[in-house]
Amino acid sequence: MKTTQSSAGPLDGIRILDLSSVVMGPYATQILGDLGADVIKLESPAGDNMRAVGPMRNPGMGAMYLHLNRNKRSIVLDLKTPQGRQACLDLARTVDVLLYNVRPQAMARLGLGYAEVSGVNPKLVYVGAYGFGNAGPYGGRPAYDDLIQGMTAIPSLYQQNSGDVPRYAPLTLADRAVGMQAAIAILAGVIQARASGQGQEIEVPMFEAMAQLVLGDHLGGASFSPPEGPTGYARLLAPYRRPYATSNGYVSVLIYNDKHWSRFFQMIGRPGLLEDERFSSHTARARHIDEAYCLVSDVMATNTSEHWLQAFSDADIPAAPLYGVDDLIADPHLRQVGMLKDLQHPSEGAIRSPAPVGSYSKTPLSIRRHAPRLGEHTQEVLREAGLADEAIAGLLGTGAAAAANKGKKP
CATH class of the missing domain: 3.30.1540.10 (formyl-coa transferase, domain 3)
Structure with missing residues (x-):
């Protein structure tokens, strides 16, 4: 399932070092990987938390992980060790983009802030996708999908519409919506960097991104100064607006x-x-x-x-x-266009995954790589970064890096 010329996609030649985990960052790089980018997923020795979320056939290979991390390669480095940090910087020299979704203070503590990383690769686009913009008083706070939904009024809008108790949307709505914003930001950064020869630091904050999404519909009368009526889009809030x-x-x-x-x-x-x-x-x-x-x-x-x-x-x-999820899976239109792809995973066997979105006449999209086992590509990627086999063996020997055992299930 490696890249071929006929299936590379329009982003072939863009290389991304993805330090993100869970949903938001991995969804951004799933989109870019589907479009042909070479995505290197850098994981800690414990692995991405989503590996542990079932259902699953084997430990570390949960269903959502499989969907979010196809078209990627997995490398394991312990960034808390000097050797692991240095290996990460060696990789950063070879890529167009570094994406992370921990708080920027955590990257600084690891010695992988923008100053350090741009010092080894001035053309690098350094993208942080996290809870709150650093310029505001919430900068540095932890954030998760449910918290951001709550702070951007989504549960209260549900209550206003339904008369029921406040509820979160039953989707990782903030993670996926902001993940798409992060994918756009990465592409914008790469275009600018290739035009100018100089990279930059980009911040994609969840709170601000979701606030923009909600207020675009519901700013209402507050769009004017002084206000011309209450906030809210009446049609969306009408109690009978439902199936x-x-x-x-x-x-x-x-x-x-x-x-x-x-x-x-x-x-x-x-x-x-x-x-x-x-x-x-x-x-x-x-x-x-x-x-x-x-x-x-x-x-x-x-x-x-x-x-x-x-x-x-x-x-x-x-x-x-009105569909349920099972109806959606069985929908004849989605079946005809191939929205669910039947794949053969080397450790998980037969699986189904949502297809890449869109049709490209000259650079067709494809699922070129299965979602990797933890550390499946550690040695391969480190060699591409210029590390000698002896240096790689040293990293593996000290635990600063780890690799999956070939032929064994996770």
Whole structure:
């Protein structure tokens, strides 16, 4: 599963040293690895925590780890040892990007801050993806997905919308959204570095990134000074904005523009509602969004999901069945486009993994490498960095580096 010319992807030739773990950083480099970058995953002797999160067939190879860390190579270094730190700097000389997601104070304690790393490679793009920007009073605080969701109002928006207790989104939403921001930042940094010959230090803070995402929708009246009304996007917060209950299930539908509403009112035999001042225009419906959605909710309960899906299809109004995860896996469109790839992993056997996203006519994407065992590529990567076999043996002998045993399961 090594890179070939036909499957290298558009980022072939970009080399990333990834010191990150868990979800946010690994998701960023999974995206870049899928696009063809050579991602070297540097792990501690204990390994990435996500290795331990099941389900799994073998220790250290949990399901989420497998998905997040394909198209990467694993090297183990103990960065708390002088030898391990030096080996990391040797690697930094050979890469375009170093990504980390611990607090910057921890990198400084390891002697791997920007000054030290850029000293060995001035062209390096040094990217920190962590909780809070260092310029603010929260700089240096620990952060996790749940904390960032809570601080950026996502649970309270859920409560405002549903009337239920505050809840986190049932996804690693902040980690993955900010991971995408980190991937964009890495690409921007590489483009600038290659144009100028000079790298830079980049900070991608979770709190600020998610605040931007939430406030983009919900700044509302506070967009103006003085405010022109309350915060919040009324349509998103309407209590009836949810999958509509039918007589035998649920349907997702979005009756959005004037054309949709006109067709919906005709479909239900009430065309005169388009003259109702509450529903006569997009602006009017936005002011009366609760009433509009309540009307739809009441009507939807009168017939089956199958009836409504056909009726909305005939009227060209966007609608879809409500899926569970198992339905998503079985979806015929996703099956046709190959969204789940059947792979053969050398230690885990037959597995399925979500495919890389997008279609590239000249540089097709692929899963070129399986998610590595801990330290699977330690010797290979250190040789590429210019270390002699004797030096590598010394690192392994002192425990400053570790390598997976060939042929043995994790």
